[in-house]
Amino acid sequence: MIHQEQWQQLVAMIARHSPEDGRHFSPIDFLSFGRSSKPTSLTHIATWASFALVAQGQKALRMGEDVMHYGPGDLLLVTLDMPVQSCVVQATAEKPNLGVGITINETRLMHYLEHFPLQQIGAAVTNERGITVHKVAPPLVDAVIRLIELLDQPQDIPALAPLIEQEIFYRLLTGPEGPRILNMALTERPGNKVARAARWLRENFHHPLKMDQLASSVGMSISSLHHHFKAVTAMTPMQYQKQLRLNEARRLMLIDKLDAGTAGYRVGYQSASQFSREYSRFYGQSPARDVRMVAVGPEGLTPQQ
Numbered sequence: 001m002i003h004q005e006q007w008q009q010l011v012a013m014i015a016r017h018s019p020e021d022g023r024h025f026s027p028i029d030f031l032s033f034g035r036s037s038k039p040t041s042l043t044h045i046a047t048w049a050s051f052a053l054v055a056q057g058q059k060a061l062r063m064g065e066d067v068m069h070y071g072p073g074d075l076l077l078v079t080l081d082m083p084v085q086s087c088v089v090q091a092t093a094e095k096p097n098l099g100v101g102i103t104i105n106e107t108r109l110m111h112y113l114e115h116f117p118l119q120q121i122g123a124a125v126t127n128e129r130g131i132t133v134h135k136v137a138p139p140l141v142d143a144v145i146r147l148i149e150l151l152d153q154p155q156d157i158p159a160l161a162p163l164i165e166q167e168i169f170y171r172l173l174t175g176p177e178g179p180r181i182l183n184m185a186l187t188e189r190p191g192n193k194v195a196r197a198a199r200w201l202r203e204n205f206h207h208p209l210k211m212d213q214l215a216s217s218v219g220m221s222i223s224s225l226h227h228h229f230k231a232v233t234a235m236t237p238m239q240y241q242k243q244l245r246l247n248e249a250r251r252l253m254l255i256d257k258l259d260a261g262t263a264g265y266r267v268g269y270q271s272a273s274q275f276s277r278e279y280s281r282f283y284g285q286s287p288a289r290d291v292r293m294v295a296v297g298p299e300g301l302t303p304q305q
Contacts, residue, residue: 006141007072010055013148014098021096026151028161030103036088037096044247045086049104049184051172052076053136053144057097058090063131064234070133075140077177079184080130080195081202082233083243100144102168106185112169113185121178130194130232132180140171193218194232197225201237205244206268209237245269246282253291260287 018024018035025032042062058071062085069089070076091097147164150157172181184192196218201209214237215225229237245267252263264275264287279287 003138006138006145007055010053010100010141010145010148011098013145014055014100015096017148017151018098027154028147028150028157030105030165031147032101032103034099034101035096036091037093038088038091040088042085042087044083044243044250046081046083046247047078047131048081049106050078050101051104051177052078052099052101053141054097054099056095057088057099059086059097059099060089061086061131063129064239066129066234068131068133073135075134075136075177076131077134077172077180078131079180080198080232082130082198082235082240083247084131100148102144102147104172104181105165108165109169109181110185112166113173113182116170116173118182121173121182129234132177134176137171137175140168140175143167143171193220193225194229197229197237198233198240201241202244205241205248206266208268209241211237242278243282246279249275249279249287250283250290253287263287 014033014035017026018033021035021037023032023034036057052070053075054071056072058069059076060067060069061076062068063082068076071090088097143164147161147168150160150164169181172178184195197214197220200214200217211222211225215222218225220228226236229235229240233240235243249260249263249267249269252258252266253260258266260276260279261272264272264279269275269278276287279290283290285293
């Protein structure tokens with residue numbers, strides 16, 4: 001169980017390093033903070049291998065049809081890069097939503113595993129969601145607090161941040177999250193094969209999806225890939241590709257000011273009507289109306305009681 005003093009310390013530290021709403025990066029390349037003084041609407045984002053702690057307030061994340069709430073005492077663990085929807089569901093100006101994020105560097109994790117006694121980890125899991133919520137253990141929170149404390153001693157960051165990162169790896173691997181972390185790292189596990197398939201889709205989403213070629217490239221049958229991919233991501237490969245395409249098309253219209261037809265073609269749609277139809281189904285309104293109404297956005301989620 002997390003000690004109240006420990007959690008209050010984490011709240012104060014995050015508040016000091018994120019004085020304004022938004023995401024705040026730090027001199028430690030794998031450490032960042034987030035703050036929001038009010039609830040936010042659901043926003044489409046891309047996730048990557050990482051974990052997050054919400055020290056104050058509550059957030060929610062939608063992956064496919066799954067909705068996960070997390071707040072103080074919870075650990076949000078992401079073991080697969082994927083498109084999701086996220087929002088702040090509980091925050092006020094007096095008690096803002098405060099969170100800290102730790103990116104899991106997969107290369108450094110692999111190097112750490114080369115010398116790690118794998119017998120200390122439970123049996124690797126299969127068919128696990130790429131994003132899960134767990135209760136966080138006090139030793140992991142303590143390591144995160146000591147990592148944040150290094151920001152006040154920048155001269156110590158080069159020597160000590162890598163050591164605390166290794167401690168964080170140790171805490172994750174020996175905790176209930178260990179099998180999922182291991183599953184992410186071992187190349188022949190189904191979860192890792194799904195990660196490789198997802199990576200190919202992210203890099204080639206504008207090309208037609210040929211399931212036989214994708215399955216062969218990761219060493220799985222079509223049926224096995226479909227089964228494991230949906231078990232991990234809550235989406236089929238085709239749904240995953242569609243979300244990537246629509247997210248990028250929306251970005252092209254909002255940021256690069258492309259018209260709907262050009263944006264749809266750029267992300268791989270050959271039919272403007274199909275693009276408009278799928279965009280409307282996904283975002284709840286036509287591309288043109290969505291761009292006009294982006295300041296309002298979709299509705300968020302209510303706090304979990």
